[in-house]
Structures are given as C-alpha cells and as structure tokens.
Amino acid sequence: MVSIRPLPIPTPNSEPFWNGLANHQVNLQQCNDCGAWVFYPRSHCNGCLSPNLTWRKVAGNGTLYTYTVARRPTAPQFIDETPQLIAVVELNEGVRLNSVMVNVLPEALFIGMPVKPVFHQQDSATLLYFEPA
Amino acid sequence: MGLKGSAAISGVADYKNVRKYTGKRKFFLEQWAELTQMALADAGLSKHDVDGLCCAAIPESAMFAPATIAEYLGLQVNFAETVDLGGASSVSMIWRAAAAIEMGICEAVVCAAPGLPIPSNPNPLPKDPSRVYGSTSAKWGSPQAEYDVPYGNVAQNAGYALIAQRYAATYGYDERALAKIAVDQRTNAQGNPKAVFFGEPITIDDVLQSKMIADPLHILEIVMPCAGGSAVVVVSERLAKKCQHRPVYVTGFGERLTTRSVTYADDMTVSPVGPAAASAFAMSGKKPKDVDVLEAYDCYTITVLLTIEDSGFCHKGEGITFVKENGLTFNGSFPVNTHGGQLGAGQAAGMAGGMSQPVEGVRQIMGRANGRQVDNCNAALITGTGGIMSEQSAIILEGA
Numbered sequence: 001m002v003s004i005r006p007l008p009i010p011t012p013n014s015e016p017f018w019n020g021l022a023n024h025q026v027n028l029q030q031c032n033d034c035g036a037w038v039f040y041p042r043s044h045c046n047g048c049l050s051p052n053l054t055w056r057k058v059a060g061n062g063t064l065y066t067y068t069v070a071r072r073p074t075a076p077q078f079i080d081e082t083p084q085l086i087a088v089v090e091l092n093e094g095v096r097l098n099s100v101m102v103n104v105l106p107e108a109l110f111i112g113m114p115v116k117p118v119f120h121q122q123d124s125a126t127l128l129y130f131e132p133a
Numbered sequence: 134m135g136l137k138g139s140a141a142i143s144g145v146a147d148y149k150n151v152r153k154y155t156g157k158r159k160f161f162l163e164q165w166a167e168l169t170q171m172a173l174a175d176a177g178l179s180k181h182d183v184d185g186l187c188c189a190a191i192p193e194s195a196m197f198a199p200a201t202i203a204e205y206l207g208l209q210v211n212f213a214e215t216v217d218l219g220g221a222s223s224v225s226m227i228w229r230a231a232a233a234i235e236m237g238i239c240e241a242v243v244c245a246a247p248g249l250p251i252p253s254n255p256n257p258l259p260k261d262p263s264r265v266y267g268s269t270s271a272k273w274g275s276p277q278a279e280y281d282v283p284y285g286n287v288a289q290n291a292g293y294a295l296i297a298q299r300y301a302a303t304y305g306y307d308e309r310a311l312a313k314i315a316v317d318q319r320t321n322a323q324g325n326p327k328a329v330f331f332g333e334p335i336t337i338d339d340v341l342q343s344k345m346i347a348d349p350l351h352i353l354e355i356v357m358p359c360a361g362g363s364a365v366v367v368v369s370e371r372l373a374k375k376c377q378h379r380p381v382y383v384t385g386f387g388e389r390l391t392t393r394s395v396t397y398a399d400d401m402t403v404s405p406v407g408p409a410a411a412s413a414f415a416m417s418g419k420k421p422k423d424v425d426v427l428e429a430y431d432c433y434t435i436t437v438l439l440t441i442e443d444s445g446f447c448h449k450g451e452g453i454t455f456v457k458e459n460g461l462t463f464n465g466s467f468p469v470n471t472h473g474g475q476l477g478a479g480q481a482a483g484m485a486g487g488m489s490q491p492v493e494g495v496r497q498i499m500g501r502a503n504g505r506q507v508d509n510c511n512a513a514l515i516t517g518t519g520g521i522m523s524e525q526s527a528i529i530l531e532g533a
Contacts, residue, residue, distance in 0.1 A: 005283075006266075006271065006278075006282045006283055007283055008278070008279045008280070008282075008283045009273050009278070009279070010279075011273070011274055011279070014279060040276050040279065040280045065299065065401075066295045066296075066298045066299035066302070066401060067295070067298060068291055068294035068295050068298055068347045068348050069347065069348045070285070070290070070291055070294070070346070070347040071344075071345050071346060071347065071348070072290075072344075072346050072347070073285075074285050074286070074287050074288055074290065074291050074347075075265070075266055075285070075287050075288065077265075077285075078285045081285070084285050084291075086284065086285055086286050086291050086294075086295070086347075088295055088396050088401075096396050096397060097280065097396065098280055098281050098284045098286045098394070098396050099284055100284050100285065110302075111298065111299065111302035112302070122283070125283070127283055127284065
C-alpha cells in the first residue's frame with residue numbers, strides 16, 4: 001500500500017503560522033494583555049483567555065525538550081522514514097512544539113541540545129523541523 | 134468534601150482475555166447484556182434492581198449510547214452517562230456511579246466495558262480517513278491533525294517514549310528497574326488463568342532483549358492488545374448488605390485532565406494522577422501506606438513508575454529505587470496489578486483494559502483472587518489513564 005504523508009490543512013486561525021513557514025520564517029502569537037507566547041495558534045490566549053493576540057516573527061531557536069527514536073513506524077504513512085527522530089522542541093519564547101530532528105545521527109541527540117529551525121518542504125506544505133544549532 | 138463512602142461494588146464480571154479471538158463475535162450491545170447479566174448474578178441482584186448505567190462509546194451508535202443500551206437491556210434508569218476519558222473511563226464511571234448513588238437518585242448502577250470483536254459487517258462502510266491514526270484525531274480543526282500528525286507523533290508509543298526520555302534526563306533511568314515492572318506483573322499473571330500471558334513468565338533479560346519500539350520502550354514494556362471485556366455493579370449501602378460477597382466501598386475519588394497532547398504538559402514527567410490520587414486519599418481519610426494493593430493503569434512500564442511516584446508511594450524521582458527495593462508481585466512488599474495488569478493479562482479492546490484494574494481490586498478485597506490473593510487485603514488504590522497521560526482518575530476501594 002502506498003501511503004501519503006499527512007499534511008497540515010491550515011485553518012483561519014493558523015494561516016499566519018503556516019504561511020510564515022512557507023516563507024521560511026517562524027511566526028508566533030503573543031498576548032497583548034498578559035504577554036504570554038501562544039502555541040499552537042489559537043483564537044484566545046491560553047494564559048488568560050484574552051482575544052488580543054498579535055503575530056510576531058521569532059528566530060525559532062530553542063532546545064530539545066525530549067525526543068524518541070521510533071524504530072517502528074508510528075503509522076504506515078511514515079514507513080519510509082524509519083527511524084523517525086520525533087522531537088519536542090522548547091522555543092526560546094518558552095512554548096513547546098512537536099517536530100522532527102534532521103541532519104543529526106540518532107546517537108548524537110541529547111535532551112537540552114540547542115536547536116535551530118529547518119524549513120522542510122513536504123509535498124505542498126512547509127513543516128518546521130529542527131537541526132543542531 | 135466528596136463521598137461518604139456508602140456506595141459499594143457488589144459484583145463483577147469479565148471475559149477471558151485472548152489474543153486471537155475465535156469465539157462468537159458479539160455486538161457491544163450483546164456484550165453489555167451478557168456482562169450485565171453475569172455481574173448481577175455475581176452480586177446476587179436482578180435486572181429489576183438496576184436503575185443506572187455508565188458506558189463508554191459503543192460502535193453501534195455514535196450518539197445516544199446510554200438510551201440504546203437501556204433499551205436493548207430493557208432497563209429504565211434514573212442516571213446514565215457516557216464517559217469519554219479513554220483508558221480513565223472505567224475508573225471515572227465508577228466514581229460517577231458512586232456519587233449518583235450517594236445523591237439518592239439511583240441504587241444500582243452497571244458500569245461495563247465490552248471489548249470482544251463485533252460481527253463483520255456484510256456491507257462494510259469505507260474507512261473513515263480522519264481516523265487512520267487511531268486515537269489521534271486527524272479531523273480538520275483538531276490541533277492534533279495540524280501539529281502532531283504531520284510530524285509523525287501519532288498513536289501512543291511515541292508519546293510515552295517522549296515522557297520516558299524526559300524522565301531519564303531529569304531523574305536518571307535504570308532500564309532493569311523499568312523491565313522489573315513488566316516482569317513482576319507477568320509473574321502475577323501466572324496466577325490469573327484469564328491472562329493472555331498465563332503460563333508464560335518472563336525475565337528482565339527477556340524484556341531488555343525484546344524489540345526496541347521507540348527508545349527507551351521495548352515491546353515487552355508495552356501492552357498486548359487482546360479481546361476481553363468486563364463490568365462492575367455499584368450499589369447503595371442498603372443493597373450492598375443484601376449481596377452475597379463482601380461489599381467493596383468506594384470511599385474516595387479524584388480526576389484530573391490537562392492536555393490532549395503531552396507535548397504541552399507543564400512538566401512531562403509529572404502526571405495528572407498526582408492531584409487525582411491526592412483527592413481520593415483525602416476523601417477516604419487514607420494515606421498511601423494504608424493501601425494493601427495498587428491496581429494502576431499500565432499501558433507502559435513508565436506509566437506505572439509515574440503512578441507510583443505521583444500517587445505518593447515514594448518521593449518524586451525515587452520511583453526506580455522504590456521498584457528495585459519492593460516486590461510488585463501479589464506476595465511481594467508492594468503488590469501492583471495483581472492480575473498481571475494490562476502488561477501481563479492483556480489490554481482488552483475498546484475501553485475494557487481500564488476496567489480490569491477495578492475488577493481486580495474488587496476481587497482482592499472480596500478475597501476471591503484465587504492463585505494471586507494478597508493476604509488481608511482491605512484497601513486498594515485504583516487508577517485510570519487516558520490518552521498520553523492526558524487524563525487520569527483514581528478511586529479508593531475499601532472492604533466493609
């Protein structure tokens with residue numbers, strides 16, 4: 001069975017994030033009222049529920065919060081990508097996101113590793129991967 | 134605050150867990166009828182005593198599950214609830230039933246979780262493409278569809294592996310201690326003929342030499358899916374005293390939900406069972422040292438480790454030492470998952486895996502856990518875990 005990699009389908013709330021990645025920049029929302037950074041994109045701040053959020057361009061640098069080396073595909077759609085270097089990255093702004101580590105050997109990964117963004121073109125979408133900084 | 138502790142579990146029922154089910158396939162409605170009949174017979178009650186039910190989703194009806202079940206069983210109930218908390222659903226059904234009974238709106242509530250295969254549909258529907266990632270939602274607008282699925286962080290194994298890796302980096306790790314959890318529970322399964330691994334004990338080396346699925350999780354640290362199913366009957370004090378077994382009172386509960394995706398947890402190594410268990414203990418007036426057995430939701434070895442720590446049986450970060458210093462078998466110093474747990478007895482489909490822990494806790498307190506009975510078992514902590522430590526619940530069970 002040929003499986004197609006699942007791609008994100010932006011929503012009205014998330015378009016600035018995905019459009020940013022397509023232009024090789026990382027856009028995050030920040031709350032005008034409490035100052036919290038918000039990820040993933042939302043209609044309201046998950047710190048204080050204010051609807052007053054502003055999109056800001058950030059560097060996208062951070063550290064590896066945790067990772068796993070998935071030696072069996074997590075779903076058939078990822079069968080060509082084993083082992084998958086599934087990562088959770090904490091950006092310098094404090095928010096965490098799911099990602100994939102690239103340009104690194106599995107055994108070189110460590111929690112706390114400084115990382116920087118890689119704008120990974122996957123079919124019609126640009127995904128936010130990371131590599132060692 | 135909370136329960137007085139006057140509602141009790143008075144009957145239980147379960148199917149034998151099997152990996153390759155070859156028996157008659159049954160709809161969940163049929164299983165509901167069968168499990169209810171068995172659990173009521175166990176309690177010594179009749180169908181006419183039942184005036185409440187708690188269920189999880191059923192494949193026959195996407196909505197209106199409780200009314201569909203009530204109609205099929207010929208029940209008229211004053212209390213009905215569909216609980217949507219994944220692997221925590223069963224434990225959460227039981228405290229809801231106990232609370233409804235204490236409020237006086239019902240006297241006998243059936244909580245059931247079928248998990249046998251259903252008959253093959255002669256006119257199969259096309260597979261729903263938004264459900265191809267198991268419990269991970271791929272529906273448009275779901276945050277998981279947008280921020281988990283495209284990166285391959287789908288289903289359960291990766292999420293629990295991420296937790297275990299973070300735990301290891303924070304507190305240190307000993308893979309032999311984690312493996313010992315699976316081994317001790319497998320030893321318990323040798324006293325449970327309904328376990329899928331009955332007759333198949335394992336060693337720590339077996340676990341560590343088993344296939345690595347997602348670092349640091351070996352396949353023998355991950356539940357074995359199987360067919361099964363179970364049910365309990367929760368009753369008022371009045372009915373409990375009429376029943377044939379020792380009543381098992383529900384004296385405390387707690388529940389905590391945080392995130393759908395563990396990526397966004399405040400601290401991935403601190404699980405929501407902490408506040409849930411603290412609530413349950415406070416309500417019951419018990420302390421961790423008063424518990425004779427822990428029946429902990431055990432989708433993975435790391436789940437058990439975090440449940441031991443966060444429920445207060447040892448300090449945070451000392452779970453590995455605790456596991457190494459205690460026997461987790463039914464005759465050990467700290468019995469855990471005396472039926473084998475889902476690691477040793479199998480994880481029955483649907484939401485049934487999470488009903489196995491309360492059923493076992495009841496059997497232990499009733500003194501009916503032949504072949505694996507804990508001596509003088511009077512109090513148990515039972516936990517449920519849904520999603521990737523998304524939601525957890527806890528109940529304290531006590532013998533009369």
